[in-house]
Amino acid sequence: MEQALQQEIRLTLRQAVDALVEAGQIAPGGLIVLGCSTSEVAGARIGKGSVPELGGVIARAMLDACSAHGVNAAFQCCEHLNRAVVMEQQVLRDLRLTQVRAVPQPKAGGSVPFAAWKLLEQPALAVAVQADAAIDIGDTLVGMHIRPVAVPLRIDTNRIGHANLVMAYSRLPYIGGNRAVYE
Numbered sequence: 110m111e112q113a114l115q116q117e118i119r120l121t122l123r124q125a126v127d128a129l130v131e132a133g134q135i136a137p138g139g140l141i142v143l144g145c146s147t148s149e150v151a152g153a154r155i156g157k158g159s160v161p162e163l164g165g166v167i168a169r170a171m172l173d174a175c176s177a178h179g180v181n182a183a184f185q186c187c188e189h190l191n192r193a194v195v196m197e198q199q200v201l202r203d204l205r206l207t208q209v210r211a212v213p214q215p216k217a218g219g220s221v222p223f224a225a226w227k228l229l230e231q232p233a234l235a236v237a238v239q240a241d242a243a244i245d246i247g248d249t250l251v252g253m254h255i256r257p258v259a260v261p262l263r264i265d266t267n268r269i270g271h272a273n274l275v276m277a278y279s280r281l282p283y284i285g286g287n288r289a290v291y292e
Contacts, residue, residue: 133242149246255277
């Protein structure tokens with residue numbers, strides 16, 4: 110894999126996490142979920158060209174970027190594992206999530222969750238989560254794992270490799286009518 114792409118991944122994920130933490134006011138201990146198609150990053154159609162080496166670079170970059178802010182990273186699997194989410198066992202317990210039994214593989218879960226599983230200290234798989242924010246690389250439809258209300262956020266870069274980069278953070282819902290007062 111070319112060095113320039115690895116550097117682009119690290120830089121862009123760092124910028125994305127920095128922007129989400131700031132805009133979404135995500136406190137330490139918060140959760141950002143990443144959905145990623147390494148096929149799309151590499152220029153293939155989603156699900157048609159999984160690249161495990163690229164998955165390792167992306168998972169490591171996401172973990173490093175989140176760690177710099179004290180927030181937790183989670184990784185959405187593909188449809189073959191029903192879009193379950195890889196995270197540290199302790200995060201799963203703290204959030205009281207439903208754990209499921211499977212181990213992601215490059216072609217059954219995806220290259221990024223597979224790599225994250227190997228990088229985490231005590232990996233676990235949750236059936237679903239409502240994260241504080243999400244990053245979607247390659248149109249993986251990660252929005253199902255963002256707590257309502259999702260607010261789209263853009264940074265200067267809108268691609269990683271050949272894949273679209275989309276992200277959002279959640280805000281508290283507004284409630285009440287014209288007499289409601291908000292900050």
